Amino acid sequence: MDLFEALHLDELSHGLANLSMFPYFDMAHYIVSVMALREQPGALQLSRVSPLACWFSSMLFCFGGAVLSAIMLAEPAVAPLSNSTSVLLASIIWYLVFYCPMDLVYCSAALLPLRLVLSGMKEVTRTWKVLGGVTQAHGKYKDSLLVMIAIGWAKGAGGGLISNFEQLVRGVWKPETNELLKMSYPTKITLIGAVLFALQHTHYLPLQKHHLMLVYTVFTVVNKSRMMLTGSSTSPFAVIESAVYKTLFAGCSPYAALTDEVDKPCIDNSTANTSTSTAAKNKDSSENGAAGKHTPVSPGKGQSESLKAKDESEETETTSCKKTD
Amino acid sequence: MDLFEALHLDELSHGLANLSMFPYFDMAHYIVSVMALREQPGALQLSRVSPLACWFSSMLFCFGGAVLSAIMLAEPAVAPLSNSTSVLLASIIWYLVFYCPMDLVYCSAALLPLRLVLSGMKEVTRTWKVLGGVTQAHGKYKDSLLVMIAIGWAKGAGGGLISNFEQLVRGVWKPETNELLKMSYPTKITLIGAVLFALQHTHYLPLQKHHLMLVYTVFTVVNKSRMMLTGSSTSPFAVIESAVYKTLFAGCSPYAALTDEVDKPCIDNSTANTSTSTAAKNKDSSENGAAGKHTPVSPGKGQSESLKAKDESEETETTSCKKTD
Amino acid sequence: MDLFEALHLDELSHGLANLSMFPYFDMAHYIVSVMALREQPGALQLSRVSPLACWFSSMLFCFGGAVLSAIMLAEPAVAPLSNSTSVLLASIIWYLVFYCPMDLVYCSAALLPLRLVLSGMKEVTRTWKVLGGVTQAHGKYKDSLLVMIAIGWAKGAGGGLISNFEQLVRGVWKPETNELLKMSYPTKITLIGAVLFALQHTHYLPLQKHHLMLVYTVFTVVNKSRMMLTGSSTSPFAVIESAVYKTLFAGCSPYAALTDEVDKPCIDNSTANTSTSTAAKNKDSSENGAAGKHTPVSPGKGQSESLKAKDESEETETTSCKKTD
Numbered sequence: 001m002d003l004f005e006a007l008h009l010d011e012l013s014h015g016l017a018n019l020s021m022f023p024y025f026d027m028a029h030y031i032v033s034v035m036a037l038r039e040q041p042g043a044l045q046l047s048r049v050s051p052l053a054c055w056f057s058s059m060l061f062c063f064g065g066a067v068l069s070a071i072m073l074a075e076p077a078v079a080p081l082s083n084s085t086s087v088l089l090a091s092i093i094w095y096l097v098f099y100c101p102m103d104l105v106y107c108s109a110a111l112l113p114l115r116l117v118l119s120g121m122k123e124v125t126r127t128w129k130v131l132g133g134v135t136q137a138h139g140k141y142k143d144s145l146l147v148m149i150a151i152g153w154a155k156g157a158g159g160g161l162i163s164n165f166e167q168l169v170r171g172v173w174k175p176e177t178n179e180l181l182k183m184s185y186p187t188k189i190t191l192i193g194a195v196l197f198a199l200q201h202t203h204y205l206p207l208q209k210h211h212l213m214l215v216y217t218v219f220t221v222v223n224k225s226r227m228m229l230t231g232s233s234t235s236p237f238a239v240i241e242s243a244v245y246k247t248l249f250a251g252c253s254p255y256a257a258l259t260d261e262v263d264k265p266c267i268d269n270s271t272a273n274t275s276t277s278t279a280a281k282n283k284d285s286s287e288n289g290a291a292g293k294h295t296p297v298s299p300g301k302g303q304s305e306s307l308k309a310k311d312e313s314e315e316t317e318t319t320s321c322k323k324t325d
Numbered sequence: 326m327d328l329f330e331a332l333h334l335d336e337l338s339h340g341l342a343n344l345s346m347f348p349y350f351d352m353a354h355y356i357v358s359v360m361a362l363r364e365q366p367g368a369l370q371l372s373r374v375s376p377l378a379c380w381f382s383s384m385l386f387c388f389g390g391a392v393l394s395a396i397m398l399a400e401p402a403v404a405p406l407s408n409s410t411s412v413l414l415a416s417i418i419w420y421l422v423f424y425c426p427m428d429l430v431y432c433s434a435a436l437l438p439l440r441l442v443l444s445g446m447k448e449v450t451r452t453w454k455v456l457g458g459v460t461q462a463h464g465k466y467k468d469s470l471l472v473m474i475a476i477g478w479a480k481g482a483g484g485g486l487i488s489n490f491e492q493l494v495r496g497v498w499k500p501e502t503n504e505l506l507k508m509s510y511p512t513k514i515t516l517i518g519a520v521l522f523a524l525q526h527t528h529y530l531p532l533q534k535h536h537l538m539l540v541y542t543v544f545t546v547v548n549k550s551r552m553m554l555t556g557s558s559t560s561p562f563a564v565i566e567s568a569v570y571k572t573l574f575a576g577c578s579p580y581a582a583l584t585d586e587v588d589k590p591c592i593d594n595s596t597a598n599t600s601t602s603t604a605a606k607n608k609d610s611s612e613n614g615a616a617g618k619h620t621p622v623s624p625g626k627g628q629s630e631s632l633k634a635k636d637e638s639e640e641t642e643t644t645s646c647k648k649t650d
Numbered sequence: 651m652d653l654f655e656a657l658h659l660d661e662l663s664h665g666l667a668n669l670s671m672f673p674y675f676d677m678a679h680y681i682v683s684v685m686a687l688r689e690q691p692g693a694l695q696l697s698r699v700s701p702l703a704c705w706f707s708s709m710l711f712c713f714g715g716a717v718l719s720a721i722m723l724a725e726p727a728v729a730p731l732s733n734s735t736s737v738l739l740a741s742i743i744w745y746l747v748f749y750c751p752m753d754l755v756y757c758s759a760a761l762l763p764l765r766l767v768l769s770g771m772k773e774v775t776r777t778w779k780v781l782g783g784v785t786q787a788h789g790k791y792k793d794s795l796l797v798m799i800a801i802g803w804a805k806g807a808g809g810g811l812i813s814n815f816e817q818l819v820r821g822v823w824k825p826e827t828n829e830l831l832k833m834s835y836p837t838k839i840t841l842i843g844a845v846l847f848a849l850q851h852t853h854y855l856p857l858q859k860h861h862l863m864l865v866y867t868v869f870t871v872v873n874k875s876r877m878m879l880t881g882s883s884t885s886p887f888a889v890i891e892s893a894v895y896k897t898l899f900a901g902c903s904p905y906a907a908l909t910d911e912v913d914k915p916c917i918d919n920s921t922a923n924t925s926t927s928t929a930a931k932n933k934d935s936s937e938n939g940a941a942g943k944h945t946p947v948s949p950g951k952g953q954s955e956s957l958k959a960k961d962e963s964e965e966t967e968t969t970s971c972k973k974t975d
Contacts, residue, residue, distance in 0.1 A: 046831075051899045053830040074401045076724045078787075078801065082794040099899055137403075144407040151403065164493065168814065173825030175498030180378040181371075249376045249424055399726045462728075469732040476728065489818065500823030505703040506696075574701045574749055 004211050016217065017210035021128050026086065028121030030093040031109055033061040033159065038097055038106065046170050047098045053169055058094040059087070060166040065158025069133050069151050073140060116228055123220040126186075127213055130156035130193040138201050145198050152194030157187045185227070185235055189220055192237075329536050338539035346453050351411065353446030355418040356434055358386040358484065363422055363431065371495050372423045378494055383419040384412070385491040390483025394458055394476050398465060441553055448545040451511075452538055455481040455518040463526050470523050477519030482512045510552070510560055514545055517562075654861050666867060667860035671778050676736065678771030680743040681759055683711040683809065688747055688756065696820050697748045703819055708744040709737070710816040715808025719783050719801050723790060766878055773870040777863055780806035780840060784847040795848050802844030807837045835877070835885055839870055842887075 004010050019025075037043050037058055047054040060067065063080040070077050081087055096105040109115060133155030134148045141147040154161060160179045167174060179187045193216055199205035200212050207215075223236055235241070329335050344350075362368050362383055372379040385392065388405040395402050406412055421430040434440060458480030459473045466472040479486060485504045492499060504512045518541055524530035525537050532540075548561055560566070654660050669675075687693050687708055697704040710717065713730040720727050731737055746755040759765060783805030784798045791797040804811060810829045817824060829837045843866050849855035850862050857865075873886055885891070 048899065050831045051895075052833070053828070056830055070724070072401065072403045074395070074399050074724050076722065076790070078722045078791075078797050081796040081800055082791045084794060084796060087796060095898075140401070141403075141407045144409060146406040146409060146412060147403050150406055168825055169828065169830055171826045171828065171831050173498075173823075175493055176496045178378070178494065178496065180381055180494055181375045181496050183377070245376075248420075249373065397726065397728045399720070399724050465726070466728075466732045469734060471731040471734060471737060472728050475731055498823075500818055501821045503703070503819065503821065505706055505819055506700045506821050508702070570701075573745075574698065 009211075009214060013208075013210040013214035017213050019124075021125055022086075023089065025121050025125045025128075027089060027093065028118045029125045030062050030090045031097065032115075032118050032122040034058050034090075034094050034097045035106065035109060037061045040170075042170065042172060044098075051098075053171070054098065055091065055094055057166055057169045059090060060162065060169065061159045062090045063087075063158075064160075064162050064166065065129055065133070065155040068158035068162050069136070069155040072151060072154055073136070112228075116225060119224055119228060120221045123224045124217055126156050126190060126193065126220060127217045130190060131197050131209075131213065134194060134197040134201055143202065145202055148198035148201060149191075149194045152197055153187075153191050156190035156193060160184060160187045185233070188235065188237065189223070193220075329539075334536075334539060338533075338535040341539050341542060342535035344449075346450055347411075348414065350446050350450045350453075352414060352418065353443045354450045355387050355415045356422065357440075357443050357447040359383050359415075359419050359422045360431065360434060362386045365495075367495065367497060369423075378496070379423065380416065380419055382491055382494045384415060385487065385494065386484045387415045388412075388483075389485075389487050389491065390454055390458070390480040393483035393487050394461070394480040397476060397479055398461070437553075441550060444549055444553060445546045448549045449542055451481050451515060451518065451545060452542045455515060456522050456534075456538065459519060459522040459526055468527065470527055473523035473526060474516075474519045477522055478516050481515035481518060485509060485512045510558070513560065513562065514548070518545075654864075659861075659864060663858075663860040663864035666864050669774075671775055672736075673739065675771050675775045675778075677739060677743065678768045679775045680712050680740045681747065682765075682768050682772040684708050684740075684744050684747045685756065685759060687711045690820075692820065692822060694748075703821070704748065705741065705744055707816055707819045709740060710812065710819065711809045712740045713737075713808075714810075714812050714816065715779055715783070715805040718808035718812050719786070719805040722801060722804055723786070762878075766875060769874055769878060770871045773874045774867055776806050776836075776840060776843065776870060777867045780843040781847050781859075781863065784844060784851055788851050793852065795852055798848035798851060799841075799844045802847055803837075803841050806843060807840035810834060810837045835883070838885065838887060839873070843870075 004013065037054075038047075043054070043057075046057075059080075063086075066080040067077050070079055097109070098106075100106065109118060130152045133152035136155075137144075137148040137151035157179070159166065164173075164175070164178055183191070196205060196212060196216060200207055200209060205212070227233065329338065362379075363372075368379070368382075371382075384405075388411075391405040392402050395404055422434070423431075425431065434443060455477045458477035461480075462469075462473040462476035482504070484491065489498075489500065489503055508516070521530060521537060521541060525532055525534060530537070552558065654663065687704075688697075693704070693707075696707075709730075713736075716730040717727050720729055747759070748756075750756065759768060780802045783802035786805075787794075787798040787801035807829070809816070814823075814825070814828055833841070846855060846862060846866060850857055850859060855862070877883065
């Protein structure tokens with residue numbers, strides 16, 4: 001790849017590819033994940049009611065991807081537990097984030113500069129996890145692109161994909177929300193990463209692995225930092241998504257007559273799909289007498305809040321810290 | 326088997342046993358399955374809100390049996406994804422059924438004669454799936470009749486058995502309904518098939534495999550066609566079921582005094598169990614002060630509607646087509 | 651171990667370790683488990699509505715531990731079905747407990763002396779199951795204490811840990827309750843057993859296996875009998891739990907100001923955690939404007955009833971028998 005050589009990035013990408021995730025990057029991942037759990041509504045109360053359920057939930061946030069991909073590949077779901085060092089590290093972080101005297105750890109980590117660094121480091125671990133999943137799937141299913149994508153995605157975004165069951169551990173059940181119905185930014189970026197790494201593995205993408213790792217890592221870190229600094233939740237793919245959606249899924253359908261309603265300007269581009277669907281749904285509801293029975297699919301207020309928290313908390317206000325200080 | 330030879334059916338049964346399911350029968354299975362999903366309440370709206378959740382749900386309708394039996398046998402749940410051709414075929418059909426311009430594909434396939442043929446072909450695939458499950462289980466657990474029945478049943482009726490979790494993908498959660506609580510016709514016929522093929526495999530049933538395949542296939546196809554043509558949902562086993570139920574499960578029990586109430590003529594024989602149970606339940610409720618707290622187990626209106634749709638839509642009215650034409 | 655020799659218990663512990671669980675102890679386990687299911691609200695009605703769902707639910711009560719540990723270790727979840735003799739035995743017991751003429755079996759087994767013996771025998775099977783789980787995990791993950799504890803716990807208390815999904819089979823869904831949120835006594839004692847056996851296996855606990863088996867079995871049987879005879883549900887660990895909880899999880903936290911509220915005397919020591927949490931929660935609710943949206947984590951009346959029934963029915967009143975006699 002001449003461009004990489006020209007920019008003297010070859011050495012950098014090699015250096016990055018040889019970076020060890022343990023212990024610093026893993027720690028950052030655990031801290032950001034446990035803080036994301038703590039910022040879920042009801043999680044703090046749970047930590048007082050049932051430390052065990054809280055610990056188990058934290059482990060699902062930290063190792064959800066490993067558990068999900070293990071189940072999908074029929075490998076032992078307890079395997080992550082066998083890595084005692086990681087579990088111990090994650091458990092210590094869980095304890096400090098939830099129960100530290102004076103709430104020091106959470107309040108420090110929630111400060112914008114530190115949170116920015118930690119979130120950036122967590123994004124780096126995403127590359128390694130997605131790549132790990134794709135490589136693992138490649139070992140079992142040589143030429144199946146779909147399996148590679150599925151396992152890479154599961155490994156990188158497992159915590160989000162199993163969130164319904166993670167919530168169940170905490171006694172919360174929100175069947176109307178899941179990451180397939182309305183993907184959050186981390187889930188989207190992980191899916192894109194899984195597709196890219198799977199294409200690279202099957203040589204459809206003419207890039208070297210360490211170059212792709214560099215490009216993908218830089219993109220995720222920069223984008224995450226931008227989102228945290230600007231407080232924006234605008235997905236960088238909103239335009240592409242919207243275009244794909246309009247071309248493929250909103251075409252000459254029974255709902256074609258609705259497209260003029262849909263074309264109204266979207267204030268939040270990332271929710272283009274939702275607004276389309278809501279319009280379609282309202283129309284359909286009025287046509288369909290039995291509509292009253294449907295469980296509403298459209299995300300309510302609760303969902304968007306939950307997803308926001310899941311989205312590793314772009315909002316950097318440390319509300320609970322203010323209370324205690 | 327002299328009867329088969331006398332009727333010159335030996336050759337026919339050999340021919341049937343050598344029939345390849347790919348691509349035509351598999352296609353019919355995918356079309357009927359995706360149409361069954363489309364006819365679920367809320368599915369059409371979902372297809373506009375979240376094409377990804379809709380696609381995943383369709384795949385569970387098409388490959389649910391493979392996924393469920395894989396999980397039960399601790400084989401990779403992603404295995405169906407590794408068969409790229411099948412997934413591609415099912416995905417194209419999903420796209421055409423949900424998003425085809427002018428809704429041409431759905432409206433054509435929903436016409437009674439075509440739907441009759443497709444449903445018949447889908448019933449043929451059931452034989453192959455049940456037999457595949459029984460054979461697979463036989464390979465792992467030589468002499469366990471129960472495992473063979475369970476895997477054969479799971480493979481043939483997987484979409485129905487995992488319907489709670491398939492619905493969860495679509496944001497719908499109906500815990501009060503499942504196929505074990507109230508079996509639909511396809512689940513019942515698959516269970517019977519699994520029992521028969523398991524008995525044949527262990528030589529308790531003195532029939533050759535290809536003869537049993539012929540008999541079972543003809544029975545399912547004829548019965549399905551009859552049900553679609555007459556619009557009847559009367560199960561052919563209603564009488565046997567009712568007799569077995571009365572003998573084994575409604576006998577000299579604390580509820581024996583209720584049997585006279587139960588003996589009232591059942592208009593819909595297939596719901597004999599339900600009417601029995603409702604009577605028993607009402608009686609019990611009045612005896613039991615705490616009954617008000619029970620989650621109602623008896624199937625409500627929502628369930629029967631849902632099951633009807635699941636039952637691959639005996640109703641051949643193409644309601645949504647009328648709207649758009 | 652000199653103490654064991656001095657008390658001539660060495661021979662006794664060897665005898666116990668060589669005891670076969672099949673058939674008598676297994677039968678006692680099945681009877682007590684199926685009776686625990688029957689005493690769940692709504693179970694008796696279910697047995698009339700859907701014998702199949704009732705049977706499947708019973709099997710999950712009887713073999714839940716085996717199913718859960720199989721899933722966690724990526725072994726076939728259908729494996730328990732392959733042991734035809736056990737399944738047949740459990741099925742016969744299920745039939746007799748639910749459908750026996752005159753309800754003879756249930757009413758006899760529910761008499762206090764017989765129930766006491768059966769529950770004691772069931773506690774003995776717990777030792778074997780926990781040990782079996784720990785040994786199985788040790789075979790796969792040589793030196794992972796956590797995996798051994800997890801599998802031992804899952805195998806010994808599986809029925810409780812999967813209770814959400816067992817209830818789903820019966821059409822009941824109580825997401826706000828699970829054994830991690832509020833552990834019942836059997837789940838706690840099993841966890842302690844799993845920890846002890848895992849420590850013994852890794853030689854951290856300087857005890858011989860058969861000695862530990864004797865000590866643990868005697869403790870569980872005696873404690874269970876005491877609880878049944880006194881009708882008390884006071885956990886023998888309440889004091890330790892409370893001390894650990896106060897030291898680790900209620901310390902200098904954002905809620906530290908609440909500890910004086912929490913220190914009020916607890917009438918039921920076993921619910922110390924709950925009362926603490928409720929206080930913390932109320933405080934938090936008043937501080938937090940968004941609290942109204944939280945799904946209540948604190949166990950409601952429904953949960954405590956359900957857990958009581960799950961707890962293999964300490965209450966020995968045979969309410970339903972009175973009705974029918």
